[in-house]
Ligand SMILES: Nc1ncnc2c1ncn2[C@@H]1O[C@H](COP(=O)(O)OP(=O)(O)OP(=O)(O)O)[C@@H](O)[C@H]1O
């Protein structure tokens with residue numbers, strides 16, 4: 001209704017009344033024709049055009065019909081009939097207006113609800129972002145501060161007389177390590193937020209797993225690790241971002257490889273896919289490594305939590321946020337008899353949030 005101009009809406013009322021008059025005249029049935037004209041004008045024009053139609057109909061009714069069927073002696077009946085007509089048209093206009101307002105306020109309430117949900121989501125995302133930024137500043141500051149110290153140590157060794165090249169070289173190489181670490185941290189954060197518009201395509205998760213196994217098999221074999229896959233043939237395809245899903249599997253498999261580097265005995269990395277409940281598919285990545293860090297198991301998904309000398313602690317944090325943006329879940333458990341197992345579920349076909 002709002003999309004139509006005022007002129008169109010009032011014009012509609014005038015046209016409806018004209019048509020009603022033209023139809024009512026030969027059949028001498030003004031009440032139903034004008035009532036219809038008023039209803040159409042109110043419904044499609046709004047309150048103003050509805051009232052205009054009431055006024056025009058009343059004038060036409062009074063001019064052309066009230067006296068037509070009534071002998072002059074029956075004046076009170078004619079007046080009553082006219083009054084009844086007027087009341088009926090006004091009530092119709094009023095009812096239609098009431099219904100429209102109710103619908104509009106319902107639509108407004110729904111819009112407000114949708115808006116506040118969106119706000120809430122944005123706020124919670126911003127909170128995570130704020131937390132991340134605070135810890136990011138801390139995390140990046142450490143290697144940079146170390147790099148500054150090492151660089152000045154390096155300068156001191158270079159200015160010594162006689163100059164000590166070996167000490168200077170060691171300090172310079174520590175600068176390289178520190179600066180690389182700072183840049184690693186920043187790169188991983190960028191990959192978390194650089195999501196851009198996630199691509200949505202049908203992804204065969206088994207294929208993604210096979211690709212990642214091919215990529216990492218060399219590294220695993222070098223450390224005498226066995227890589228085993230158990231992929232169910234009947235798993236549904238997933239609507240998702242292929243590159244992001246590759247990233248998740250890569251993160252999990254590299255973590256498993258890391259965890260097995262220094263363990264004795266069997267070193268086996270197993271990746272399984274199977275059909276889960278409710279149209280979900282379940283992927284699990286298990287290893288026979290060190291196992292999840294005791295007492296800190298619930299922290300492994302936190303940003304920057306790492307037990308590795310050169311880890312950024314962002315791998316699992318990024319992986320979880322990718323899986324959740326696909327409408328799935330990612331969690332960890334102890335593997336039996338040793339090591340860790342990570343499970344992720346993905347819905348086969350849903351609308352994924354952007
Ligand atoms: N398969 C696993 N077995 C045992 N511990 C694990 C395993 N995967 C993750 N963890 C623990 O969770 C921590 C966080 O893992 P995450 O992938 O987030 O970061 P990271 O591997 O330490 O660093 P990055 O991913 O940047 O190399 C690890 O440091 C490790 O303590």
Ligand SMILES: [Mg+2]
Pocket residue numbers: 251254255315316
């Ligand atoms: Mg990792």
